[in-house]
Amino acid sequence: MTSPLEQKIRITGPSIVTANRTADGAVIYRNRTNGWSTDLSHAAVVRNADDARALLAEAAADDVGAVGAYIAPVSVKDGETIKPGNLREHIRQRGVTIDLLPVSA
């Protein structure tokens, strides 16, 4: 399989880099201080392919801390509020859209 770093990167709008944390699989976002955060609002937002490639390369270099880094679309409102750009990322950020436990009698 082609490494994400070797794939052609096309972004059409603001994007972030996300992955899962190695120890527990939690959703994490590459932040503005070269680390990871579970909070989307701390994510580093990139707006062109070169910046996205650089952010992804930096994220992928942390093989111990994170698994499966990739670029995901976001929307940015009022220049600061970051929101997931599609349903999959919405679910990853907000959790499942259903009650976790089966209904009781």
Add this chain to the structure above:
Amino acid sequence: MYAYDELDRTLLNERVAEFRDQVKRRLSGELTEDEFKMLRLQNGVYLQLHAYMFRVAIPYGTLSSKQLRRLAHIARKYDRGYGHFTTRQNIQYNWIKLAELPDALADLAEVGIHSMQTSGNNTRNVTSDQWAGVVPGEVEDPRIWSEILRQYTTLHPEFSFLPRKFKFAITASAHDRAAIKIHDIGLRLHRNAQGEVGFEVLVGGGLGRTPFIAKTINPFVHGRDLLSYVEAILRVYNRYGRRDNIYKARIKILVHELGSEKFAAEVDKEWRAMGETALTLDDGVIEEIRSRFTYPAYEKLPHMPEELKKAAADPLFERWRRNSVFTHKVQGYAIVTVSLKPVGAPPGDATAEQMDALADLADKYSFGEIRVGHEQNLALPHVPKRDLPALWKALDEIGLATPNVNLVSDIIACPGLDYCSLANARSIPIAQELTRRFANPDTAELIGRLHINISGCINACGHHHVGHIGILGVEKNGEEFYQITIGGRADENAELGMLIGPAVPFGEVADVIEDVVEAYLALRERPDELFVDTVKRLGVQPFKERVYATR
């Protein structure tokens, strides 16, 4: 139940120790994710949207109460208090932490449960009829042969690196509850004219993006030749199966491209070349496995006990009995299917509390035994009929007495986009809405047997191709859409469903399904003509006209 020996216990303990070391090395950075991925997959560990997912095998769907309690313990201690029973007699936990997985595996190993070969390109959990050993008319308990296959294929080096995953299913009944025709190898146990036990061997079934119904390549393979014949099939697959394209690597593609007759000839040639091998099972080996299955000491009980006659006056009990209680091979006993499809709940999910309570009920009413079916329901296989009223009340108290088995709200669904990293669309909310639409049990009974299957992507874990009504989630321009098929079935007359029209958006799926069902009620010739039979008689067109007329 099957009694494991010291060899089995040693194998499991060694496996746990090995995986503990692998996890430790992964967390320290000694192993990269690329190096670790195959190792975790070989232990049933996937990475999903929010967390790791841990898939645990329940071979041929048989559990002891002790094992079910341990599954509950795993849910409570290492996950979020529930588990999801799958379409292949496994249970999945959705929120497990990698660092804690070795401890979870060790806890499971103590009761003889493991997660080996629940993922990866190897032979997967061997599945069977959840009513094995208790249903009338069975040729023989198919779990004996399932266990022989399980032992033979577990960690078999030639089968650990196959072109793709490989699934077996076995049935020994005329009515196929194990869905053998949608497996890589399906085995139907029967007797030949001489009264000998053997197998009809079907190969090349499977769903996913290229669905096929399995073809019979040999009408009778003697039981003693099962392993050598299976080995011949896998050798042919290993030799000719494609490894260059993941989408063309399953044996179903090979069987389709070669043609089943040529494939059968290749297998026959390979098998004959093998001659009499160490794989030929002698009667002693078969008997040894057979002897490790223990059966309850059934009492001599009346066919119609007083307790049951008295309870028949309660219409709620009667509805449940009519729906969820099935004939046992021993007089005075019954098989009880426990629906994991309450209205508004995710199909196949059970809480730790429900699992514990069901384990207690199994001890009290079913000789401590529980079964898991591919329909994502559980069963208590040996319930004295006199105890049915008490069992019903106890099940109702824990939310497990929904009388919808095989009815429209007994929906099979994959986890979908709520959990799965492969999914394009959600499955569970669609299932939940449909159970609410068809919550009225009178309506469900009026409709009769109707299986709805939902998959959140083309990988088809919800077996949508073989649902009487199949629902497949797809993504169109960032939105969830769903294709609807009708006329599929997974039993001995297995068929793939046919598309009825353009995909519909998330918000319209339940309306469309209601329209399909209303069309069926209007089109059926008589009340006992099943949905699938009406579709077979009339085809898709009349349904399509009614459903899409106003859309």
